[in-house]
Amino acid sequence: xRMLLFCCAGWLLLIGCYGIVVxxxxxxxxxxxxxxxxxxxxxxxxxxxxxxxxxxxxxxxSPSTVVDPVVQALCLTDVxxxxxxxxxxxxxxxxxxxxxxxxxxxxxxxLRG
Numbered sequence: 001x002r003m004l005l006f007c008c009a010g011w012l013l014l015i016g017c018y019g020i021v022v023x024x025x026x027x028x029x030x031x032x033x034x035x036x037x038x039x040x041x042x043x044x045x046x047x048x049x050x051x052x053x054x055x056x057x058x059x060x061x062s063p064s065t066v067v068d069p070v071v072q073a074l075c076l077t078d079v080x081x082x083x084x085x086x087x088x089x090x091x092x093x094x095x096x097x098x099x100x101x102x103x104x105x106x107x108x109x110x111l112r113g
Contacts, residue, residue, distance in 0.1 A: 005046035012039035026093035026103040030086060037082040044075045 012035055019032030048071030056069040097103050 001051070002046045002049060005042050005049070009039040009042035009046065012036070012042065024104055024106065026096060026105060027090070029105075030089045030093060033089065034082070034086055037078070037085070040078055040082075041075060044071055044078065047071055048075075 016032045016034075016036030016039065019035065020029055023029040023032060048068050050065075050067050052065055053067040054065055056066045093103055096108060100108055102108065
């Protein structure tokens with residue numbers, strides 16, 4: 001089960017990176033970044049998965065059958081960080097469209113130094 005999660009995470013990362021490299025639209029680039037960030041969810045799920053594990057809420061279970069709560073907290077933190085990054089990049093793409101009338105990175109020549 002874990003190997004399947006890691007393979008899917010690697011596949012999502014490669015697909016997202018390929019989309020970022022070939023994208024000619026800032027919005028499409030942000031969506032491809034979302035795909036790359038979703039691969040980290042699968043990696044964290046693969047790390048924290050324990051077959052037969054229970055929620056770490058009850059103290060009467062043995063430690064060997066409890067799922068690690070740190071990985072769950074990291075996954076929630078990853079969701080919040082990725083939502084913030086997406087909002088920031090979409091706001092930057094919107095401002096680029098307002099200032100220059102396009103979201104094509106090749107046509108944003110006034111941004112070059």
